[in-house]
Amino acid sequence: DGDGDGDGDGDGGATATRATKRRRWEDGDGAEGAGEAKPEAVVAKPKAAGGLDKAALLKQKQALLKQKELAAKLKAKKVADEKAKAAAGSRPSARPMALRLDAQGREIDERGELVVNKVIETSTLSVNLKQQRANAFAQAQAEAQAEIASQVGADFDDPRMRAFAGKTRKKRSALQFVEDGKFQKEADMHRLRMQFGDEKAERMKERSERERKHAERMEKLEKEATMDPNLVPVGERPSAAKGASAARPLAPLDEIPDVEWWDRDILRNGTYDDVTGGKWNVNMDKFNVYVEHPVPIKPPLNAPAPAPQPLMLTKAEQKKLRTQRRVAREKEKQEMIRQGLIEPPKPKVKISNLMRVLKDEAVLDPTAMEKEVREQMAEREQAHQDRNLARMLTPAERREKKMRKLLGNDAAGGGHKHGYPGEEKFQ
Structure with a gap:
């Protein structure tokens, strides 16, 4: 009995304590619940069927709804991806195809x-x-005219207007100026016909025409020779393989006449076939004792200007002139080196600049480099002595130079004269 009562009291005390804790949170009266436990009966919450309360069922329902929404979103995304892949497969890809x-x-x-x-x-x-634009314009114009002609019927066609279609105003030709020397050539040709006949005049005209064309050709070749090669138009040019005849055409040769003009006047019959006794039949009346001396004609050119007289320069002017000449020679040498016509000179290596010029080579083997530098210095000194020796004057040239300094140059004024004594022969 004692045990049963004790157990009952213990269970009742635990139930009261739990009820007190619930009331503490629900009512907010902590002091009252902490001080004493009210002996009120605990009302049990109604349970749903199956032993689950409503809160648990609500949570399960919300979780099920979230799962359904997530499954619907995943399904919609999968369908959208499949549609995008199908659309991408239908249109051409922007990536280039592989080259096979x-x-x-x-x-x-x-x-x-x-x-x-x-x-x-x-x-x-x-x-x-x-040309393409002109062809397109012509084609468009022809199509427009054909369209207009197809639209216009027979009622709008007046056959009387066709008579005026060909009567268009003739275009005025440009001014034709007479070339210089045209009438002079016609007069010369007329005189030749009257003097030598038509056949010979035609031959002479052809000859003059050949000479004129040859002169024009030679003038053109001279212009091409003096022309800048960068301005020559691209095309076929006479090459050296074709020979000199291709580069410079030869002058046209005249026809060989039956009788030369200088023999025609002295031959009686005007032919070389008139030979009697091994001699030509010559008209001796054409010969006389007089000799014709042509009148000398002065050239149409002006006399050349006199050469400038040499001036005696001072020491400073001579030094300045030598400096200018040396600078000009050095510039010309540098230009030839820049164009690759001559090789650049070797660096002037001395003992003082040995390490600065040779650098790594001098560090690797300084003894060999010093020996090579001393050999170059000896060569330069020997070349300097050879140049001085070549410029050295001979004793005769030295005497002539000294006399020239004392007496001055002949161009400065005066000349040398010699006088010889002799007997008086003319009384």
Whole structure:
């Protein structure tokens, strides 16, 4: 009994304590619940069927709804991805296709068939573009006229207007100026015909025409020779392999006459076939004892200007002139080196600048480098002595130079004269 009562009291005390704790949180009266436990009966919450309360069922329902929403979102995203892939497969890809080649290096497609690319040659020259625009304009104009003609019927066609279609005003020709010397040539040709006949006059005209063309050709060749090679137009030029005849055409040769003009006047019959006794039949009346001396004609050129007289320069002027000449020679030498016509000189190595010029080579083997530098110094000194020896005057040249300094140059004024004594022969 004692044990049963004790157990009952213990269970009742635990139940009261739990009820007190619940009331503490629900009512907020902590002092009252902490001081004493009210002996009120604990009302049990109604349970749902199956032993679960409503809060647990509500949580399970919310979790199930969230799972359904998540599954619907995943399904919609999967459908959208499939549609995007299908659309991407239908349109052409922006990436370039892989280049496939066969054993011979020709392009093939994915089925192994040869790809034939038709090359369309196009030109971007301004001349072709202008021609294309002109052709397009002409074609458009012809199409417009054909369209207008198709729209206009027989009621609007007046046959009387066709008679005036061909009566268009003739275009005025440009002014034709008479070339210089045209009438002079016609007069000369008329005189030749009257003097020598038509046949010979034509031959002389052809000869003069050949000479004129030859002169023009030679003048053109001279201009080409003096022309800047960078301005010569691209085209066929006479090469050295074709010979000198291709570069400079020879003058046209005249026809060999039956009788030369200087023999025609002295031959009686005007032919070389008139020979009697081994001698030509010559008209001796054409010869006389007089000798014709042509009148000398002065050249049409002006007399050349006199040469400038040499001036005696001072020491400072001579030094300045030598400096200018030396600078000009050095500039010309540098220009030839820059163009690759001559090799650049070797660096002037001395003992003082040995390490600065040779650098790594002098560090690797200084003894050999010093020996080579001393040899170069000896060569330069010997070359300097040779130049001085070549400029040294001979004793005769030295005497002549001294006399020239004392007496001055002949161009400065006066000349040398010699006088010889002799007997008086003319009384």
